[in-house]
Structures are given as C-alpha cells and as structure tokens.
Amino acid sequence: MRRILFLFISFSSFSCVSNEALVYFQNIENSPELVDNQLISYEIADYQLQFNDILNIEVKSSIDFINSAFSADLQGSQGMQAGIQGGGDIYYMNGYSINRKGEIELPILGIISIEGLTLDETKELIREKLLNIADDDFFIKVKLGGIRYSILGEVNSPGKFTVLQDRLTIFEALAQAGDFTSFAKRDEIIILRQYPTGTKIHRINLLDRAIITSPYYFVQTNDQIYAQPLKQREFARSENASQSILIISSVMTSLLLLVNFFTN
Numbered sequence: 001m002r003r004i005l006f007l008f009i010s011f012s013s014f015s016c017v018s019n020e021a022l023v024y025f026q027n028i029e030n031s032p033e034l035v036d037n038q039l040i041s042y043e044i045a046d047y048q049l050q051f052n053d054i055l056n057i058e059v060k061s062s063i064d065f066i067n068s069a070f071s072a073d074l075q076g077s078q079g080m081q082a083g084i085q086g087g088g089d090i091y092y093m094n095g096y097s098i099n100r101k102g103e104i105e106l107p108i109l110g111i112i113s114i115e116g117l118t119l120d121e122t123k124e125l126i127r128e129k130l131l132n133i134a135d136d137d138f139f140i141k142v143k144l145g146g147i148r149y150s151i152l153g154e155v156n157s158p159g160k161f162t163v164l165q166d167r168l169t170i171f172e173a174l175a176q177a178g179d180f181t182s183f184a185k186r187d188e189i190i191i192l193r194q195y196p197t198g199t200k201i202h203r204i205n206l207l208d209r210a211i212i213t214s215p216y217y218f219v220q221t222n223d224q225i226y227a228q229p230l231k232q233r234e235f236a237r238s239e240n241a242s243q244s245i246l247i248i249s250s251v252m253t254s255l256l257l258l259v260n261f262f263t264n
Contacts, residue, residue: 021186021230024171025209034209044167044218046118047144050196051102053221054095054145057126061136069107090164091145102196108133116196119143149219151177153227154184168219170206184227191216192224 020026027033034040049055059070096104102115109129114122123142130138147168152158156178163176170189180186187205193216204216211217219225 021207022182024186024206026207028205028208028210031208031210032213034212040212042217043213043215045215046120047220048116048118048196049098049102049114049122050194050222051098051100051115052194053098054091054148055098055104055122056091056095056141056143056145057106058139058141059126059130060139061130061134063134063136066108066130066134066136066138095145144221147219147221149173149221149223149225151225151227154181154229155179155227156181169217170204170211170219170225173219173223173225174206180227183230185230186227188228190226190228192226193220194222 057070060067096106098104098115101113103111103113105111106126109126112125112129114125117125119142123140126140126142127138130136130140143166146162146164148160148162149168150158150160151173155174158177161173161176163172174180187207189204189206191202191204193200193202202216204211204214
C-alpha cells in the first residue's frame with residue numbers, strides 16, 4: 001500500500017512544474033545576493049564588428065558631393081514605419097553589410113576593413129579617410145542597423161527579430177517572443193553568440209537575479225537563444241494526456257480497493 005501511495009505521489013509531483021522553476025529574479029543559493037533597490041552597475045564590453053553585421057552610416061559636411069554620396073534613401077518615414085511593422089529589415093537594402101573578409105564598401109572611400117573594430121573606432125577610421133579627401137569638419141554617425149536575434153524552443157512566439165535600438169536586455173528579447181511557456185527550462189537557457197573568430201555556446205540561469213550583472217544580460221546582434229523543455233512537458237503533451245489520465249485513474253482505483261480491503 002505504501003509503495004502504491006509513494007508511486008502515486010511521485011507520479012503526480014513529476015507532472016507538475018514548481019513555482020520556483022517559473023519565477024524570475026530570485027536570489028539563488030551560491031549566487032551573489034542582490035537586494036531590492038540596490039543600484040547595479042553594468043560592465044558592457046564594446047561590441048566588435050564582424051561578418052554579416054549591417055551598419056547605418058551617415059556623413060554630413062559642408063561639401064555637397066560628400067553629403068550627396070552618403071545620403072541614404074530609406075524611402076521616407078512612412079516606408080521605414082511600414083518596414084518595422086511588417087517585420088522587415090529597413091537597413092538590409094540601405095545599410096552597409098560587412099562581408100566575409102570583414103570589409104565594407106563606402107561611397108568615395110571604397111573598401112575599408114573594419115572587422116574586430118568597435119563602432120567608435122570605425123567612426124574615427126572613416127573620419128581619417130575623409131580627411132585625406134577634404135579638410136572639413138565632418139559629422140559622422142556609425143550605428144548597428146538594429147539588433148538582430150532569433151529565439152526558439154519553449155517560447156510562445158518563436159522567430160527571428162530585429163529591434164531598432166542600441167541596447168536590448170534578454171528579458172526585452174523574451175518579451176518580443178511572448179515569454180516562455182510553462183515548460184521552459186529557465187535555469188539553463190542556451191545562447192549561441194557570434195564572435196569575430198567563431199561562435200561560443202553559453203548557458204544562463206534566468207531565474208537568478210544575478211543575471212543582471214552578467215555579460216549575457218544584454219543581447220548582442222546575431223545571438224541565437226534556445227529554451228530547452230522540462231521533462232514535465234512530455235507528460236503534459238496533448239497526445240499523452242489521455243494515457244496519463246488513465247494511469248492516474250488506475251492508480252487511484254487500485255489504491256481505493258486496497259484501502260477498502262485492509263480496513264475491512
């Protein structure tokens with residue numbers, strides 16, 4: 001009888017997802033404790049440009065032919081807004097893509113190697129090359145053409161996203177995908193992060209509020225985020241639901257029969 005009761009309790013426990021497996025920003029044991037209202041400083045490494053990045057580059061000066069060469073035609077603000085709402089990438093056709101050799105090709109300046117440089121370093125490199133052409137006070141803006149990332153696995157709306165802003169937290173990225181399902185393994189999220197020399201696999205715990213202090217709190221462009229399923233997901237799948245109900249019913253029936261037998 002005790003064995004059957006133990007089996008039933010174990011079976012029921014396995015089918016449930018605990019509250020601790022769902023709640024974000026917990027103070028996890030063996031991690032640095034972060035109290036409410038504590039000021040947390042960020043240590044964000046400068047992003048190094050790499051293959052497949054797309055840059056938005058603007059140059060303004062008092063020289064007309066330079067202004068004309070760098071004037072990007074984004075088809076007006078209405079076209080930009082339509083591209084954003086439709087999930088398109090407005091910089092794909094108008095930005096400057098870094099090729100496999102780590103180079104971009106700019107008007108007037110030609111081919112420039114920028115792989116491994118930061119945005120500020122790229123800006124200064126462009127300024128130096130422009131000063132070889134004309135002596136002027138150039139205004140130069142170099143930005144990533146949005147943060148591109150993909151998120152898949154146990155999320156409600158998996159897909160590939162482009163967000164037009166400079167910084168994006170992992171939770172903002174998750175919000176774009178409609179949050180995790182109840183069966184996502186939140187304490188072991190996989191991030192495939194691209195570096196100039198290759199790709200690395202990182203595992204992070206989103207239940208731990210110490211994630212805020214980690215280098216993976218902010219999403220980098222080309223990140224691929226994967227949420228693994230919990231074991232309880234197999235139990236909860238619709239095709240297994242009827243079998244699970246039958247098993248529970250059988251166990252309950254057997255338990256009641258045994259209880260009735262031993263109490264009479």
